[in-house]
Structure formats: structure tokens, C-alpha cells
Amino acid sequence: MKTFVTCARLALTSWKPNASREFIRKTVKARLSTYKPLLPESNKGTTEAKYFVDYKEVEVFGGDGGDGCMSFAKYPHVEFAGPDGGDGGNGGHVIFIASNMKKSLNKLESTVKGIRGIDGTSRNCHGATMTHTYIQVPLGTVISSTNGQELANLECDGDYYVGGRGGAGGRGNKFFLSNENRAPTVAEKGAKGEYQHLRVELRTMANVGLIGFPNAGKSTLLRSITRAKPKVAAYPFTTRNPFVGIMEFSDHVQITVADIPGLITGAHKNMGLGFSFLQHIQRCTCLLYVIDLSYTEPWTQYKALQYELEQYKEGLSTRPCLIVANKVDLSVAKQNLDVLKAHVDLPVLAISAAKKIGLEELMMEIRQLYERHASKADKEKTEERNKVS
Ligand SMILES: Nc1nc2c(ncn2[C@@H]2O[C@H](COP(=O)(O)OP(=O)(O)OP(=O)(O)O)[C@@H](O)[C@H]2O)c(=O)[nH]1
Numbered sequence: 001m002k003t004f005v006t007c008a009r010l011a012l013t014s015w016k017p018n019a020s021r022e023f024i025r026k027t028v029k030a031r032l033s034t035y036k037p038l039l040p041e042s043n044k045g046t047t048e049a050k051y052f053v054d055y056k057e058v059e060v061f062g063g064d065g066g067d068g069c070m071s072f073a074k075y076p077h078v079e080f081a082g083p084d085g086g087d088g089g090n091g092g093h094v095i096f097i098a099s100n101m102k103k104s105l106n107k108l109e110s111t112v113k114g115i116r117g118i119d120g121t122s123r124n125c126h127g128a129t130m131t132h133t134y135i136q137v138p139l140g141t142v143i144s145s146t147n148g149q150e151l152a153n154l155e156c157d158g159d160y161y162v163g164g165r166g167g168a169g170g171r172g173n174k175f176f177l178s179n180e181n182r183a184p185t186v187a188e189k190g191a192k193g194e195y196q197h198l199r200v201e202l203r204t205m206a207n208v209g210l211i212g213f214p215n216a217g218k219s220t221l222l223r224s225i226t227r228a229k230p231k232v233a234a235y236p237f238t239t240r241n242p243f244v245g246i247m248e249f250s251d252h253v254q255i256t257v258a259d260i261p262g263l264i265t266g267a268h269k270n271m272g273l274g275f276s277f278l279q280h281i282q283r284c285t286c287l288l289y290v291i292d293l294s295y296t297e298p299w300t301q302y303k304a305l306q307y308e309l310e311q312y313k314e315g316l317s318t319r320p321c322l323i324v325a326n327k328v329d330l331s332v333a334k335q336n337l338d339v340l341k342a343h344v345d346l347p348v349l350a351i352s353a354a355k356k357i358g359l360e361e362l363m364m365e366i367r368q369l370y371e372r373h374a375s376k377a378d379k380e381k382t383e384e385r386n387k388v389s
């Protein structure tokens with residue numbers, strides 16, 4: 001810009017040698033004002049990173065093998081130098097690989113194709129075998145076939161599943177050379193890559209899941225006991241995606257807690273936010289029912305939540321659990337707490353997530369509950385994994 005101003009000033013002084021400095025300044029400024037700043041190529045914010053996808057159906061095609069070549073060599077003094085068709089290269093596999101850099105399935109394409117192997121050519125040139133196509137998915141991704149059979153459970157960083165195997169390359173006519181057949185006129189086509197229609201589902205990895213009606217204070221509780229920062233607001237369905245936080249203890253024990261979006265009566269019939277996110281609860285070892293004490297019949301919330309879980313998957317409501325009665329700081333809470341205790345047979349922990357009342361006791365209870373059941377759950381998980389493999 002400085003160069004431009006200097007050039008403009010020089011041009012003006014050569015046009016009007018006696019022009020005053022003021023005249024030159026004004027004229028240069030007027031001319032410069034016609035030059036608008038360049039607009040950015042794309043908008044600054046994109047919504048892509050924000051939207052969370054936990055289920056996708058993907059059609060996977062392994063790369064086809066390259067075709068073998070049919071060719072006969074000819075040299076200046078050798079007219080029939082024999083077959084020299086090279087083999088085709090193998091097609092690349094399509095591999096799903098778990099990565100802790102990924103948090104959602106939003107970038108997963110609905111069709112993924114492996115790379116086709118290169119065809120063989122004459123002079124015994126074999127086609128190149130293609131590299132595999134890697135698809136990164138978040139930890140906790142479960143891959144199953146369309147008939148519901150679980151094929152892979154990618155729990156740790158680096159776990160992988162070959163979704164579509166590449167086809168083998170076809171053999172060129174050189175391969176078929178034998179004493180009986182000195183001039184084979186046959187070459188193979190590359191094999192087709194494997195095709196699979198897969199269901200890719202993300203199940204959040206957390207030890208403890210927070211279940212409750214909208215506005216019960218699940219997100220407030222997660223903010224109070226972990227460093228996670230889910231949005232908190234006084235309207236229902238503030239949380240739309242599961243949020244995971246880590247509860248840390250002074251002896252370095254860590255327990256992951258997931259805030260699951262609010263459930264309502266009829267969630268199993270897809271009411272409210274529906275039941276699709278209940279898949280995230282399936283991996284939790286323990287559940288915390290967060291009950292809102294500002295309601296007059298708080299025990300109905302607990303029963304409704306249990307019913308919804310059971311409707312989603314049999315036996316889900318029988319997981320080790322605790323009842324957490326939140327908002328004990330409110331004036332109506334005391335009376336409602338007594339009603340709740342009278343109607344349920346589980347121990348009830350009264351807390352106030354917002355005012356940080358009873359949180360230490362709650363954390364210790366969660367730890368004890370988790371440690372009591374963790375080893376059993378781990379055993380079940382490994383058994384499940386062995387069955388899959
Ligand atoms: N008085 C009082 N208010 C609370 C307490 N905990 C949460 N709240 C309020 O309850 C409202 C809802 O809190 P959230 O944490 O967003 O509730 P949620 O269960 O995550 O709600 P959804 O995300 O919609 O399912 C907010 O206005 C909070 O300030 C509490 O212990 N005492």
C-alpha cells in the first residue's frame with residue numbers, strides 16, 4: 001500500500017508539478033477510497049464442528065483388484081518372445097480405526113470406496129497394490145451389520161476393523177505360461193472388492209451416566225463435580241448431546257461421568273429428544289437418577305425413568321444405581337425429599353448442584369458404587385469382546 005501511495009504521489013507531481021501537499025493528499029485519499037478491502041473467501045464460523053452425529057449407515061466398497069494384462073513380447077530379432085502380460089495390483093481395504101482425536105461421526109461419508117489396484121501392463125509390469133483407506137472414528141464406536149449383528153467394538157485408540165476388503169489383482173497371461181501352453185491367451189480380471197452395508201454407532205465411553213428429566217440439574221451437577229462445561233439454562237432440553245466429564249480424586253483415581261440429554265415419559269416412543277441417545281447409557285457401569293425436588297411427586301420421575309430405560313433395553317434399569325435428589329436448597333425440597341424417600345427402596349442422596357451442598361459425600365458414594373461393580377462389568381465387557389472376535 002505504501003508503494004502504491006508513493007507511485008500515486010509521483011504520478012500527480014509529474015502531472016501538476018506545482019500542486020500543493022494538501023491537494024495531493026486529498027486526491028490520493030479519494031482515489032484510494034475506491035479500493036475496497038478484499039472479502040474473505042468463506043465465512044469465519046462453520047456449524048460443521050458443532051453438530052454431533054452418533055449414528056450413521058455406511059456403504060463400504062473395498063477397492064477392486066487391477067486387471068491382469070494379456071500381451072506377447074516382440075523384439076527386433078525374436079518375433080515370438082512369449083507372453084509378457086503383468087499381474088494387476090490388489091485393491092485397498094477400507095479400515096475403520098478408533099482415534100481419540102475424533103468426537104463425532106459427522107465427517108463420516110455414507111459411501112466409502114477403497115482405491116482400485118492398478119492394471120498390469122506388458123513387459124511383465126505388475127500393477128501397483130493400492131494403499132488402504134483409513135476412516136477415523138471416535139472411541140466407543142460399535143460397528144454392526146444391518147441385521148443387528150455386532151461386528152466390532154472399537155474401544156481403545158488404534159482398535160480397527162476392516163469394513164471392506166480389497167479385491168486381489170488379476171493375473172496376467174505370463175502367469176499361465178506352461179510347457180503345454182506356450183502362448184496363453186488368457187488373463188484374469190481383478191477381483192471385486194468386498195461390499196458391506198454397515199451401521200456405525202457411537203456409544204459414549206463413561207463409567208457413570210446421569211439420567212433425569214429435563215431441567216433436573218444434570219448439567220449443573222456435571223459442572224460441579226468435573227471440569228466439563230456443559231451449557232446450563234432454565235429451559236428443557238438444553239443439553240442435546242451427551243457430555244462427558246472426568247471426576248478426579250486426590251489419589252489420582254478417575255471416573256468418567258456422562259451427562260445424557262433429558263428423558264421424558266414416552267421417550268421410548270421417540271417423544272422429546274427420543275431414545276436414540278440412550279445407546280450411550282449402555283456402556284455405563286452405574287447410573288445416577290437425578291431427581292428434581294421442586295416437583296411435588298418426585299418419586300414419579302424415578303419410576304418413569306426406570307420404565308423408559310426398561311422399554312429401551314431389557315435389564316438396563318437394573319444397573320447399579322443411586323438416586324440423587326437435587327435442588328435441596330429450595331424451600332419445598334424438604335417436604336418433597338421425605339415423600340421421595342418414602343416411595344423408593346434405594347438410598348437417596350440429597351444435594352444441591354448449584355449451591356454445592358452434599359457433593360463430597362456424593363462423589364465418595366459414586367466411587368464406592370463404581371469400584372464395587374467395575375471389575376464385574378470389565379469381565380462382562382471382555383467376555384462380550386471375545387464373543388465378537
Ligand atoms: N435452586 C437450584 N437450581 C438448580 C440446581 N441445580 C440446577 N438448577 C437450575 O436448574 C436449571 C436447569 O439446570 P440444568 O443443569 O441445565 O438441567 P439439565 O438437567 O441439564 O437440563 P436439560 O439439559 O434440559 O436436560 C438451571 O436454571 C439451573 O440453574 C440446584 O441445586 N438448586
Ligand SMILES: [Mg+2]
Nearest residue numbers: 218219238239
Ligand atoms: Mg443439561
